[in-house]
Every structure is written in structure tokens, then in C-alpha cells.
Amino acid sequence: MTPAAPLRAEREExxxxxxxxxxxxxxxxxxxxxxxxxxxVTPYQIDKYIAFHRTRPLRPRSAFDALLMALARSGxxxxxxxxxxxxxxxxxxxxxxxxTLTLAILECSPPSFSxxxxxxxxxxxAYLHLSWAVLEAALVLVCACALLAPVxxxxxxxxxRQQSDS
Amino acid sequence: xxxxxxxxxxxxxxxxxxxxxxxxGRKVVMLDVGFSKPATALPNASLNxxxxxxPDPVGYFLGEEFESLILPDASSEYYGFPPSKSYVFRELPxxxxxxxxxxxxxxFATGGLAQAWTxxxxxxxAAELADFPFGWSELEPGYSEVAxxxxxxxxxxxxLAAFFPAHDGLLSPIELDRHSRRLLDxxxxxxxxxxxxxxxxxxxxxxxxxxxxxxxxxxxSFSGRCLWGCPNQALYTPSITLExxxxxxxxxxxGGARADHFRFDAGNRxxxxxxxxxxxGESITRDVGTLVLCAGTLAxxxxxxxxxxxxxxxxxxxxxMDNRQVLMPFVNLRQVGEAFEERSYQYHxxxxxxxxxxxxxxxxGLITALTTAMIHPVVQTLPVAARTALALFRNIHAALGLVxxxxxxxxxxxNRLGLELDARGRSTRLLVDYHPExxxxxxVTPMIxxxxxxxxxxxxxxxxxxxxxxxxxxxxxxxxxxxxxxxGPDLTTDRSGRCRPFDNxxxxxGSTFPALPAKNLTFTLMANAxxxxxxxxx
Numbered sequence: 016m017t018p019a020a021p022l023r024a025e026r027e028e029x030x031x032x033x034x035x036x037x038x039x040x041x042x043x044x045x046x047x048x049x050x051x052x053x054x055x056v057t058p059y060q061i062d063k064y065i066a067f068h069r070t071r072p073l074r075p076r077s078a079f080d081a082l083l084m085a086l087a088r089s090g091x092x093x094x095x096x097x098x099x100x101x102x103x104x105x106x107x108x109x110x111x112x113x114x115t116l117t118l119a120i121l122e123c124s125p126p127s128f129s130x131x132x133x134x135x136x137x138x139x140x141a142y143l144h145l146s147w148a149v150l151e152a153a154l155v156l157v158c159a160c161a162l163l164a165p166v167x168x169x170x171x172x173x174x175x176r177q178q179s180d181s
Numbered sequence: 182x183x184x185x186x187x188x189x190x191x192x193x194x195x196x197x198x199x200x201x202x203x204x205x206g207r208k209v210v211m212l213d214v215g216f217s218k219p220a221t222a223l224p225n226a227s228l229n230x231x232x233x234x235x236p237d238p239v240g241y242f243l244g245e246e247f248e249s250l251i252l253p254d255a256s257s258e259y260y261g262f263p264p265s266k267s268y269v270f271r272e273l274p275x276x277x278x279x280x281x282x283x284x285x286x287x288x289f290a291t292g293g294l295a296q297a298w299t300x301x302x303x304x305x306x307a308a309e310l311a312d313f314p315f316g317w318s319e320l321e322p323g324y325s326e327v328a329x330x331x332x333x334x335x336x337x338x339x340x341l342a343a344f345f346p347a348h349d350g351l352l353s354p355i356e357l358d359r360h361s362r363r364l365l366d367x368x369x370x371x372x373x374x375x376x377x378x379x380x381x382x383x384x385x386x387x388x389x390x391x392x393x394x395x396x397x398x399x400x401x402s403f404s405g406r407c408l409w410g411c412p413n414q415a416l417y418t419p420s421i422t423l424e425x426x427x428x429x430x431x432x433x434x435x436g437g438a439r440a441d442h443f444r445f446d447a448g449n450r451x452x453x454x455x456x457x458x459x460x461x462g463e464s465i466t467r468d469v470g471t472l473v474l475c476a477g478t479l480a481x482x483x484x485x486x487x488x489x490x491x492x493x494x495x496x497x498x499x500x501x502m503d504n505r506q507v508l509m510p511f512v513n514l515r516q517v518g519e520a521f522e523e524r525s526y527q528y529h530x531x532x533x534x535x536x537x538x539x540x541x542x543x544x545x546g547l548i549t550a551l552t553t554a555m556i557h558p559v560v561q562t563l564p565v566a567a568r569t570a571l572a573l574f575r576n577i578h579a580a581l582g583l584v585x586x587x588x589x590x591x592x593x594x595x596n597r598l599g600l601e602l603d604a605r606g607r608s609t610r611l612l613v614d615y616h617p618e619x620x621x622x623x624x625v626t627p628m629i630x631x632x633x634x635x636x637x638x639x640x641x642x643x644x645x646x647x648x649x650x651x652x653x654x655x656x657x658x659x660x661x662x663x664x665x666x667x668x669g670p671d672l673t674t675d676r677s678g679r680c681r682p683f684d685n686x687x688x689x690x691g692s693t694f695p696a697l698p699a700k701n702l703t704f705t706l707m708a709n710a711x712x713x714x715x716x717x718x719x
Contacts, residue, residue, distance in 0.1 A: 051568055063239045067247050095568075102566035111253045114567040119250050119557040123242040125233045131556065132229075132521045134576045141518025141576050148576075152569040 040065045043088075047117040050094055054127045060120050067116055075109050079170040083163075084109050099152065100159040105167070182685060182717045183470035184208045187454055189440040189484065191215060192293020193703050194690040194710035195475030196422040197327060199432065201714035208431045210467070211423075212456050214289035215436035216271045218296065218420060224412040228405035228553045229523055241265070242409075242555065251558035262297075263409045269297040273439065273459065277610040278479075279601055283503060283653035285479055285613050291436070292420035293477065294657050299528045300389040300416050301547060301701035302333045304346050304708070308540035312696040314667045314676040315712075317346060322715075323708030325349035331417040332395040333704070339384030340372060344534040344543065352392045354385040355401060360516055360550035360579060361530040367515070367639045381635045382534045386547065389417035389704070390526065405553035407527040416528075438465070442487040443472055449682045471717065474680070474688045475710065478659040481692050482598040483611045485663070485672075485680070490600060490608055497599035498662035498672060500592030501615055502697040506651040507586040507629060510559070511636050511643040516580035525552035533584070533635075535628070541589040544628055545699040551581035562647060582641070586632055587699040588625060592661045593618065615653060625650070658702050660691035678713035689713045 044064040048056045056064075075081035087097040087110050101108035121127040135144050186202050188195050191213040199209045222241060223234055232238045243250045244264035262270070269290045278285065288294040304324050307317040327333075328350030336354050337347040357365065368375060368383045376382055390411075391400045401415040414421060426432045438456040441464070445451045451472045457464050474481035482498050489496055533546030551559070556574060559581070563570035574581075596615045600608040618624075633643045665674045671682045674693045680686040689710040691702060 051571055060239075067250075070246055095566075098566040098568055102570065103564050106253055106564070108253075111561065111567060115252055115557055115561045116247075116250065118560060118567070118571065119243055119555070120239055122556055123232060124238045128229065128232050131571070131575060132523070132578070134518050134520060134578070135572070145517070145573060145576055148569060148572050152565055155566070 036068075037065050040068055043113070044117060044120075046094070047114055048121055048127070050091070050098075051114065051118060052121060052127060052130050054121065054130055056121075056127070057124070060124055060127070063120050063124075064116065073109055073112060076107065077170075078174055079105070079167050080109050082166065082170065086163075095155055096159040096162060099155045100163045100167075103156055104160070104164070182687075185210050185468065186471045186473060186718075187212065187467065187469045188473045188475055189213075189454070190293060190474075190476035190480070190690070191291050191419065191423050191434075192288070192475060192477060192690075193295040193419045194706050195293070195473075196419045196426060197330070197707045198473055198475055198689045198710040198714045199426050200330070200422055201326075201711045202718055203426060203429045203431055205714070205718040206431075207718050208433075209426070209429075210433045210435065211426070212435050212438045212440045212454065212467075213291065214273060214439050214459055215434075216268045216290045218268055218291065218410075219265060221410060221412050222265075226404070226412075227523060228409075231406070249555075251555075251561070253561050265409045266297050269294065276439070278613060279610045280613040280654070281615070282617075283613065283615040285654045285659065286657050287477070287479065289439075291423055292418050295703050296418045296420060298418070298701075298703055299547070301529065301532075302328070302335070302387045302389050302704035303532070303545065303700035304348060304387075305698055305700065305705050306344060306346055306540065309543070309696070309698040309700075311540060313694075314665050320705075320708055320712060321346070321348055323710075323712040324704065326711050327704065327707045330396075330422065331389050331707075332391045332398065333387060333389055334392040335387035336385040340368075340376065340382040341384035341532060341534050344382065344536070345387055351387075352395065355388055355390055355392050355526055355530060356403075357385075357530050358522055358525050358550055358552060359519070360513060360522075360552075360582065361548070363515055364513065364548065364550075364582075364639060364641075365531060371638070375635065375638055379631065379635045379638060380535060381631075382536075383531060383548075383639075384534075386529050386532045387704075388528070388530075390528070391415045391417075401526055403524045403526055405523060405525045405527055408554055440476065440484055442484060442491055443469065443686070445488070445492070445683060445686075448684070450684050451686050469685070471685045471687060474686070474692070475690050478662055478691045479598065479611065479613060481688060481690055482662045483600070486598065486600050486611075487608055490602075490606075495600070495602070495606075496672070497597045497612075498692075499594050499597045500661040500664060501596040501598060501613070501659065502590040502592060502661040502694070503615060503653055504590055504656040504658040504697060504699060504702075505588040505617065505621065505625060505653065506656045507588075507625065507648060508651060509584040509586060509629065509632055509636075509643050509648045511582050511584065511641040512577055513580045513582060513641045515640050517577050519579035521578045522552060525550075527553045529585070533632075535631070541591065541696060541698060543589065543699055545587040545701075546632065547585040547587070547701075549583045549585070551578065551583065564646075584632060584636070584643075586628065587656070587701070588628075589699040590661075590697040591618070592664065592695065596661075598662055617653065658691070658697065660694035660697045660702065663688050663692040664695035665693045666695065677716035678709075687713060687717060 086093040334352040529547040529549040531548040535544040599612040601610040
């Protein structure tokens with residue numbers, strides 16, 4: 016992927032907001048934007064991300080949903096695995112909501128919207144590039160399933176047992 | 182028919198009825214709730230320039246409360262409704278509806294529902310008018326007159342000419358974007374084979390968008406802002422005609438007024454219309470010479486039912502119709518890897534006609550190449566990781582398209598409008614009850630497969646799991662509750678739109694349609710309203 020702006024080694028300090036958890040939301044938005052498009056976000060985009068959470072507080076829907084978010088927050092590899100699993104097998108996840116929100120903000124505002132508009136490769140190379148992207152995604156999904164499917168099943172089973180006991 | 186002519190509603194039928202009546206020398210009063218359109222932001226900017234220049238682009242595109250953000254949901258549409266058009270569907274407090282089987286949309290905006298239309302102007306053929314009490318020769322002047330007023334672009338010499346009759350006032354087609362041009366070129370290279378083996382015909386769409394300057398309006402500037410509201414009025418909306426009416430000395434516009442019911446005497450002559458101010462809730466009574474219902478099938482039906490109820494008659498209107506629509510996204514394999522075109526027209530530029538054994542078996546397809554629409558609703562539907570979906574999307578953006586497949590409907594007795602009453606017999610809500618025909622799946626499912634095969638034949642892949650049946654009501658093509666017929670019982674209309682048994686009550690909206698072909702009906706609504714006005718006052 017071609018980043019819209021060069022990444023710098025040092026982190027940019029997020030703008031302070033009056034919303035509780037604003038600083039962590041700012042960092043979260045930066046991470047998700049970097050993950051999705053290899054772009055840096057602007058203070059305006061961070062403000063909009065925080066504003067959404069102010070109007071619609073988001074909570075995990077289940078214990079597994081919370082676990083998926085924790086995995087996503089653990090690092091770049093965790094985010095990759097959590098995204099792969101939720102994209103195919105747990106589509107109503109909190110992580111997907113946040114990723115979709117991040118994408119929507121990026122596509123509506125500068126400078127990131129131009130990164131979305133440009134293809135990576137033109138002509139016939141596009142098919143090779145797409146094939147590689149699909150293969151890479153499939154491998155990640157296999158790893159994600161190996162790690163998360165048993166956990167998902169166990170958490171779901173435990174939750175339903177607790178529900179039937181109560 | 183006498184003055185004053187009181188027209189209820191400023192939508193597509195109301196404004197063209199009014200304009201014709203004014204041109205024929207009548208005094209016209211228009212009652213309208215009339216939520217108004219916001220000012221156009223940066224009218225000379227392209228879509229990407231808007232993103233760069235607006236102080237709050239996320240607010241503009243997603244809404245102040247993110248109301249146009251489409252979050253992951255299996256049932257969501259492929260496009261979010263833009264905030265700049267939220268006024269079109271702004272709710273009227275106290276206007277309560279109980280809808281079963283469909284999710285109807287109402288508009289109380291100036292210009293009505295067509296302020297958010299996609300501009301398709303497809304005249305009904307003579308065969309499609311078979312159930313109407315008049316034929317093509319009586320409706321053609323209405324089509325020609327409206328086309329001259331609003332500017333309709335399209336072709337009369339391509340494969341679709343057999344399905345879209347010619348009328349006067351047609352401008353040359355809108356310039357096709359690269360994707361649409363490629364689709365049409367591929368089809369034309371194999372046209373004979375495709376038409377004979379698939380029974381599909383493809384050609385230029387007929388659009389209320391200007392391919393050149395017309396009557397003081399500029400041609401389409403390909404800014405890509407169609408979905409958010411055409412910034413230079415190249416795409417016609419009824420508010421344009423409303424402004425023309427307002428400049429006429431014989432026209433009186435009463436905004437902020439919700440028509441509730443009318444009163445009539447023992448001779449079935451409408452004497453007064455009663456409306457409420459939406460600001461203060463007070464009721465106001467106005468004399469009527471001729472009353473014209475143009476509030477749309479559902480709202481006009483409510484006014485009529487309320488009027489009858491107050492006269493001691495509780496009844497319902499049957500035969501409500503709605504077009505079923507199916508959305509079929511596709512990828513044009515020849516376009517993969519192409520760069521996205523910023524200079525674009527975002528609504529459909531091509532159409533597909535699929536004839537059947539009977540005229541109402543005709544299926545109508547609209548092909549839209551995805552250009553400037555929001556992408557997050559599409560990306561999050563792909564069953565892969567979000568990062569993968571975005572990477573895939575960026576490389577197939579210029580290859581994406583959508584076919585909107587429209588099916589005809591017929592009148593059935595169990596589809597109806599009524600009023601729910603409280604313990605004292607006063608109406609509380611409009612009841613809308615709609616059920617698709619029992620064998621709908623047998624008609625729709627095979628056609629979906631045929632569309633998929635046809636798309637494959639022109640090099641496009643349509644993933645089966647991404648085809649979606651839109652919820653009933655989403656088409657906003659409601660019709661049929663006061664059907665036109667040569668002779669008929671009370672609560673039908675004659676060929677001139679007169680609502681039986683009333684002498685001076687006209688209905689000029691979709692209520693009067695006795696059948697609902699698959700084509701977008703707005704152009705025919707406007708033509709028929711013009712025809713009715715000529716019949717009444719000409």
C-alpha cells in the first residue's frame with residue numbers, strides 16, 4: 016500500500032479532549048487508521064472519532080466481543096488476527112464497528128480520502144496484487160481461526176451454561 | 182371546474198398540475214407542509230473539493246449525529262442517505278402511520294419525494310397502458326410537455342427504443358463515464374447474441390439530467406455530487422418548477438400547511454379544505470372551487486378517508502401497489518485496476534429492458550457505475566477482514582457497479598389503506614397494509630439468476646450472496662388506490678382524474694394508476710398530472 020503521508024517514528028500527541036477516555040480513543044483512531052490505510056489522522060479526524068463515541072457509547076456485546084477488542088488492542092498482530100476473525104466469522108463485533116467508523120471518517124476528509132481513491136497497481140498487475148492480498152488474508156484467517164475459534168466456542172458455551180443455570 | 186384550484190402537495194404531480202393550470206389561465210392555491218431544502222454548499226466545487234474545502238466535511242457527508250453512517254448490519258442498504266437530503270424525509274410530528282408488510286416513506290418537503298429521486302424518465306409503452314382508460318396518443322403530449330419543461334436526455338435509436346417510446350423534447354444522452362461506456366461497448370459488440378440468447382436489451386438511460394444548457398439551467402458539470410444534491414440544478418427536481426409557479430401572479434403558495442380533510446355538500450360537491458398549520462396546530466378552512474389531490478398515494482388516500490369519516494362514512498381504499506426492487510452489485514472484470522474517475526455522474530447511465538410474455542412481465546434494470554458514492558457501506562459488506570476488504574475495494578473501485586432490478590405490481594384487494602380509530606371514532610393513524618403476491622419468489626428468483634448470467638456474458642461478476650431484495654416501500658413507487666377507469670364505483674377516478682362521486686375533486690397522483698409497470702413512474706406521474714390539468718381546464 017502507498018501511504019498518503021510518510022509515517023514518522025515518533026507518535027503524534029493526541030489533542031486533549033474533555034471526554035473521558037478521549038486520549039485512548041485518539042490513540043485508538045490513530046492505530047486503526049494506520050492499520051487500514053497506513054495514514055496518519057488529523058486532529059479534526061480524531062475529534063470526529065471521539066464525537067461519535069460521545070453520542071453513541073460503544074460496548075462489547077458479549078464476553079467474546081470484549082476479548083476480541085482486547086486482542087485488537089494488544090498490538091499490531093492482535094489487531095490483524097482479530098480483524099480477520101471478525102470480518103468472516105463474527106461480523107457484528109465492536110471492532111468492526113470501530114473499523115467502519117474509522118474508514119468512514121477517512122473517506123470523507125482530507126488528506127486520507129485520496130489514499131482510498133487510488134488503486135495499488137494498474138492494468139493486469141491488479142489481478143496479481145489482488146490474488147496476493149486474498150492469499151495473505153486467507154493465511155491470516157487460518158491462523159486467527161486456529162487461535163480464536165476454540166476460545167469463541169468455549170466462551171459461548173460457558174455463557175450459555177451460566178444463563179441456563181441462572 | 183372552477184377557481185380557486187386548490188392543489189394539495191408540491192411534489193412532482195402537484196407542481197406540473199399547477200404549472201399547466203396557470204398556463205391555462207387559472208388561479209391556483211397550493212397547500213404544502215413544505216420543509217425546505219438547505220442552501221447548497223460550495224456550488225462550484227467537485228466532490229473531492231468539498232472534502233478539502235468544507236470546514237466540517239464529516240458532518241456534511243455523514244451527518245452531525247453520524248446519521249448517514251452505515252455500520253455493519255446484514256440488512257443494511259448499499260448506500261446511506263445523505264444528510265443534505267434529510268429534509269426530504271423529515272418526519273411531521275403527529276402524522277402517525279401503522280404500516281404492515283412494508284416500510285413506507287413519506288415526504289413533507291417542498292418538491293416531495295422526487296427531491297431525492299435518481300432522475301429516471303421512462304415513458305410507459307402503449308401495452309403498459311392497456312389497463313388505463315386512455316392510450317399512448319393521449320398521454321404522449323404530457324410526456325412531451327414535461328420533457329420540454331424539465332429537460333430529459335436519452336436515446337431513441339438504441340436497443341431500448343422498443344421499450345421506451347419516443348416523445349418530443351428529448352436531449353442527447355448524458356456523456357457516459359468510462360465504466361458505463363465499456364459496458365455498453367461490450368454489449369453492442371455482442372448485441373445480437375446477447376439479446377437472442379438472454380432476452381436482455383441494454384442502452385442509454387433516459388434521465389432528467391441536462392446534457393446541455395436548457396431553459397436557463399446549466400448542463401451537468403460531472404461534479405460527482407449527485408447523491409448529495411445537484412449543485413447546479415442540472416438534475417431536475419420538482420422544487421425547480423415550484424419556484425417557477427411562485428413567480429406567477431395567479432399562484433398562491435401556502436407553506437407550513439398540512440391538509441387534513443375536505444368538506445362536501447349533499448350534492449357531492451367539495452366546498453372547503455381544512456388544513457392545520459404545522460407551527461401552531463390551528464385549523465384553517467379555505468373555500469374550494471376545484472380540489473386536486475397531489476399529496477402522493479398514501480397521503481392523498483388519508484385525506485380522502487378522513488373526509489369521508491367526518492361525513493359518517495368509514496371505509497378503506499384497496500389495491501395499493503409498490504414495485505419490488507432487487508439490488509445486484511457486480512464487478513466489471515475489465516475495469517479492475519483502473520483509476521477512479523473523479524469527474525463523474527453518480528446516478529444510473531444505462532438501463533436494461535427484459536420483456537416477458539405479457540406487458541407487465543417486463544422487468545426494468547438500472548445500471549449504476551460506482552463512482553463517488555460513500556464506500557464504507559460497500560466495504561463492510563465483504564466477508565473478509567476490514568483491511569483486506571479495503572485493499573480489495575481500492576483496486577476494484579472503478580470496476581464496481583450496481584443493477585437495480587424493478588418488478589411490476591398489480592392491484593390486489595388485500596393491499597389497502599385505512600384509518601385506525603380511537604374509542605370515540607376519531608382517526609388516530611393511517612393504516613397501510615401491503616402483502617406481495619403469494620408467488621412473488623417464483624417470478625423474482627429466476628429473473629435474478631438471468632440477470633447474473635447476463636452480467637457474466639458482458640464480463641461482470643455478481644456475487645450471489647451480495648444480491649439483496651430491498652424492503653417493500655423502499656422503491657417509493659406507491660400507486661393504485663383510486664384507480665382510473667371509464668366507468669366504475671365510488672372511490673375510483675375517471676379518465677380525467679375526477680374522483681367519483683365528487684364533481685370537483687381531482688386526483689392527479691399515483692393513486693389513480695390501475696397498474697404499476699416496472700419502470701420508474703415519476704415521469705409518467707408528471708405527464709399524467711399535466712394531461713389531467715389540460716382535461717380539466719383546457
